[in-house]
Amino acid sequence: MNQFFGALGRWALLSLQRTGDATMLGSNASAMLFMRPWQGRHIVQQIYALGVGSLIIIAITGAFTGMVLALQGYYMLAKFGSESLLGSAIALSIIRELGPVLGAFMMIGRAGSSITAEIGIMRVTEQLDALQMMAINPKARIIMPRIIATILALPLLIAMFDVVGLAAGYVIGVELLGVNSGAFIGEMITKVEMKDLNIGWIKAMGFGCLIGIICTWYGYRAEPTTEGVAKATTQAVVLSSVSVLILDYIITSFFL
Amino acid sequence: MIRVENLSRSFGALQAVAPTDLHIRRQQTTVIMGGSGSGKTTLLRLLAGLEQPTSGHIWFDGEHDLATLPARILYRLRLRMGMVFQYSALLNSLNVYDNVAFPLHEHTDLDEVVIRTMVTMKLEQVGMRGFEHLMPSQLSGGMAKRVAFARALIADPDLVFFDEPTSGLDPIAAGVVSTLIQQLTQKTQMTSVVVTHDVHAGLNIADWVILLWQGKIIATGTADDIRHSSDERVQQFIEGRPDGPIPFSRCDTLYPDVLLEGGAR
Numbered sequence: 001m002n003q004f005f006g007a008l009g010r011w012a013l014l015s016l017q018r019t020g021d022a023t024m025l026g027s028n029a030s031a032m033l034f035m036r037p038w039q040g041r042h043i044v045q046q047i048y049a050l051g052v053g054s055l056i057i058i059a060i061t062g063a064f065t066g067m068v069l070a071l072q073g074y075y076m077l078a079k080f081g082s083e084s085l086l087g088s089a090i091a092l093s094i095i096r097e098l099g100p101v102l103g104a105f106m107m108i109g110r111a112g113s114s115i116t117a118e119i120g121i122m123r124v125t126e127q128l129d130a131l132q133m134m135a136i137n138p139k140a141r142i143i144m145p146r147i148i149a150t151i152l153a154l155p156l157l158i159a160m161f162d163v164v165g166l167a168a169g170y171v172i173g174v175e176l177l178g179v180n181s182g183a184f185i186g187e188m189i190t191k192v193e194m195k196d197l198n199i200g201w202i203k204a205m206g207f208g209c210l211i212g213i214i215c216t217w218y219g220y221r222a223e224p225t226t227e228g229v230a231k232a233t234t235q236a237v238v239l240s241s242v243s244v245l246i247l248d249y250i251i252t253s254f255f256l
Numbered sequence: 257m258i259r260v261e262n263l264s265r266s267f268g269a270l271q272a273v274a275p276t277d278l279h280i281r282r283q284q285t286t287v288i289m290g291g292s293g294s295g296k297t298t299l300l301r302l303l304a305g306l307e308q309p310t311s312g313h314i315w316f317d318g319e320h321d322l323a324t325l326p327a328r329i330l331y332r333l334r335l336r337m338g339m340v341f342q343y344s345a346l347l348n349s350l351n352v353y354d355n356v357a358f359p360l361h362e363h364t365d366l367d368e369v370v371i372r373t374m375v376t377m378k379l380e381q382v383g384m385r386g387f388e389h390l391m392p393s394q395l396s397g398g399m400a401k402r403v404a405f406a407r408a409l410i411a412d413p414d415l416v417f418f419d420e421p422t423s424g425l426d427p428i429a430a431g432v433v434s435t436l437i438q439q440l441t442q443k444t445q446m447t448s449v450v451v452t453h454d455v456h457a458g459l460n461i462a463d464w465v466i467l468l469w470q471g472k473i474i475a476t477g478t479a480d481d482i483r484h485s486s487d488e489r490v491q492q493f494i495e496g497r498p499d500g501p502i503p504f505s506r507c508d509t510l511y512p513d514v515l516l517e518g519g520a521r
């Protein structure tokens with residue numbers, strides 16, 4: 001019993017220490033956004049690499065999410081004879097919850113893992129040290145652009161997820177299931193408020209920030225071995241996904 | 257150029273560098289020699305400020321202590337330093353040309369024409385001209401080493417650290433690189449710190465030799481001092497004899513004992 005609490009305590013302390021270290025690295029690096037030399041070119045490069053690379057996968061996920069929501073929503077609403085509400089049901093689910101969360105998951109799988117692996121390999125092969133010796137601060141040059149890029153790219157990707165998802169929902173709901181087109185769109189426009197759009201982009205930026213900090217930190221602090229990088233990548237993906245769900249709950253509960 | 261006081265570095269229980277005092281003199285080639293795992297790379301990384309010492313001070317130019325220096329000033333000092341890493345550490349995402357030109361692209365406003373000339377010159381010196389377009393993954397170990405050499409020297413640094421500059425090179429390339437280090441130190445303002453276990457090349461180019469064993473300095477002096485040293489350990493090392501005061505294996509248990517126990521630890 002004692003042993004159990006001892007292990008639990010050590011685990012809690014270690015997690016706390018790591019959280020502190022990651023927060024330090026993240027804020028330290030992000031502060032370099034405002035320092036010279038200006039890293040604009042590298043931020044744009046990262047947005048391109050992380051964002052454009054994730055476009056197709058996000059579009060596909062968005063489309064199928066919208067389609068399945070239309071089927072499932074229709075099935076449930078039809079039981080109460082209120083199929084006309086389908087448009088608002090799909091829109092609220094996607095904009096408030098599914099868009100941000102599924103978009104973040106896709107970003108973690110597609111971009112987050114590659115951020116951790118890339119930085120970890122730079123650590124193993126001493127490229128981070130080489131940068132330091134050439135008077136380039138890796139925090140400003142490698143860490144910061146990736147954090148900023150995830151924060152900026154994720155809202156854009158999620159906006160696209162939402163648009164594609166709604167369009168796919170419309171196609172299935174109206175064209176396939178025969179819901180009245182006017183009712184579908186009218187319900188959608190009257191029931192979705194500014195508040196719902198705000199919650200969407202606040203979540204997107206929050207998730208982007210989490211993913212950026214967690215994935216860069218795991219890479220930066222990876223044990224400099226092959227297994228070390230593999231382990232760091234797995235842990236970064238798992239931890240980012242769980243943190244996204246927890247933050248999602250917290251933000252949703254604030255905006256109810 | 258660098259004066260080190262009471263410097264040490266431990267990894268857990270292992271003392272990679274025991275408390276050490278030493279002096280790197282301006283415009284000289286200081287060669288650090290020692291067997292595998294004797295702490296050469298660790299010492300070099302400490303001197304370059306890449307590793308945080310467990311104790312001690314590293315005085316750079318007599319005024320900055322690299323052990324406690326704020327990052328901003330350290331990065332400014334590094335504009336005057338170069339380093340060749342043991343495993344080259346070229347930037348994976350850039351080709352040979354961009355790797356060598358990297359310090360110039362980052363820290364100068366030179367015209368691309370000028371940069372191209374400088375890069376070509378440096379690559380020619382290490383025999384790597386004509387490979388500009390290759391990516392680091394397409395190079396052999398020795399080729400990467402020579403590109404790293406060119407990169408370290410491209411911005412005419414005052415102080416260059418070389419970790420095994422000749423290992424993995426064929427005899428001719430190794431000779432060229434050794435001669436280049438010697439010439440640059442003698443004819444320009446450059447100070448070199450060379451880590452090597454190539455005794456012959458090391459003693460040839462050294463103005464000052466530091467011999468390490470298990471993280472401790474066991475001898476210092478000019479190349480001739482070392483050659484004529486009466487210390488048994490020094491003689492064993494430079495002659496490469498298997499028998500002598502330096503045991504080949506660093507394990508505490510005796511080999512026959514381990515065998516008799518059937519290999520059970």
Ligand SMILES: Nc1ncnc2c1ncn2[C@@H]1O[C@H](COP(=O)(O)OP(=O)(O)OP(=O)(O)O)[C@@H](O)[C@H]1O
Pocket residue numbers: 267270271272290291292293294295296297298299342453
């Ligand atoms: N990051 C580290 N973590 C733990 N131990 C380390 C670390 N770096 C070095 N060591 C240990 O410190 C000792 C000295 O290592 P170092 O790399 O300085 O040796 P070296 O003299 O450069 O050897 P070689 O000639 O093989 O390159 C070794 O016993 C090594 O196991």
Ligand SMILES: [Mg+2]
Pocket residue numbers: 296297298342419
């Ligand atoms: Mg070494």
